[in-house]
Amino acid sequence: MYPYAILVFLCLFIPGFGKIPPPTNVRMDSVNLKNILRWNPPPGFEEDEDIRYHVQFRLDFRNPGEYQNCCLTQHLNCDLTVITYKFNATVTALVGDKQSDPVVIHFDPYAETVIGPPEVLVSSRSGHMDISFSGPYFESDSTKDSIKAKYGELLYRVFYWKKEDPSHVLSVNTSQSTGTLTKLETWTIYCLKVQAYISSFGKEGLFSPEICRKTTDDGRTPWWQIAGMFLATMLFTMSATLGLCYFGFTARRKYLSFPSYSIPEHLKEYLSKPFSSSPNLPTQPSEEYGESCEQLTFISVESEEETNGEMEKNGEKLQN
Known part of the structure; x- marks a missing residue:
């Protein structure tokens, strides 16, 4: 029971002895080599309190040398992207003239960073x-x-x-x-x-x-589509050829059977004028004119030769 009471007492009254608790949950968030060191405030402190954090780093060489300053901030993170080699980093909490013990983490950027999605x-x-x-x-x-x-x-x-x-x-x-x-x-x-x-x-x-x-089709045209396209092309070609032949034959026959002609201009002018009165055509023969009849004689070629022969004979008789 007593050890626990002593521990609680120390946690509550450490600031009075020149020490404060160190930051907690110190971690490195690294995605695609963008390295952000993060942490939480020390126990008993809030983020908005007057507390600062000192971050230092040292490259992990055989002869590492001294720690170098990187950040002095009131935020809970520090960007360490500029460090591309494996290193050690420390975080120390500062309140006035008091400070915590440093928290040290080791990080290898190329081996430990998270590769994001493409x-x-x-x-x-x-x-x-x-x-x-x-x-x-x-x-x-x-x-x-x-x-x-x-x-x-x-x-x-x-x-x-x-x-x-x-x-x-x-x-x-x-x-x-x-x-x-x-x-x-x-x-x-x-x-x-x-x-x-x-x-x-x-x-x-x-x-x-x-x-x-x-996915769509496989890019190959099925055989039935090829056959259908071929038949459709053949039918179209045949229909077009027959249509041209039919119209050509019809137009030529019309031209030969009904040649083009034009009505003379004086007839067009006459026909375009309306008749003022119906023409006077006699429907029955009138007695004033009487009948005039003459005899028509049709002479064939043979009859003409016989007539010419008789006329020659008559001429000879007249001479005698």
Whole structure:
């Protein structure tokens, strides 16, 4: 019972002896080599109280040297992104002229940072799925580079499956920024997610959000469509040819049977004027004119020769 009472007493009255409790839960949050050192206030203190924190670091060399100052802040974090080699960091709480013992953590950025998810674009094309990748990116105050530029290598691991059968997962790896999933079933919904992988460190990145797309046909035209297109083309060609022949023949026959002609202008002018009165045509012969009849004689060629012969004979007789 007494040890516990002594411990409580010390925790409550340590500030009076020139010491304050150290910060708690000191940790490094690092994603894509952006390293943020975080901590919680010492026991009995709040974030908004008049307390400061002193952060120092020292590179983890064989001969490390002295600690270097990095941050003196009232916030509960310190950005250590500029440090790209493994190092030790310390956090000390300060209240007035009193300070806590430093809390030390060790961190190796390349080995311990978390690789974020890549950016992925997916499109369905002729029974395939085209995928494009970008990132993850290392971001600092002045630059934005691909993680590949930092590690020197980067693989994209693609996991895909049919939406109706999520237990059967297939995978493919590529170091390129684009890829194509082939041998997919047509008109089927496939889902996929992608993660970055760095083999030299055995680091697996976070997965990208799940993306689902429906495949279309396989890009091959079925034989029945080819046959249908061929027959339709043949029928169209035959119909067009027969139509041209029919109209050509009809137009030529009309031209030969009914040649074009024009009515003389004086007849057009006469016919265009309406008659003022009906013409006076006698319907019955009038007695005033009487009858005038003459005899018509039809002479054939033979009769004409005989007549000429008789006229010659008569002429000879008259001469005698």
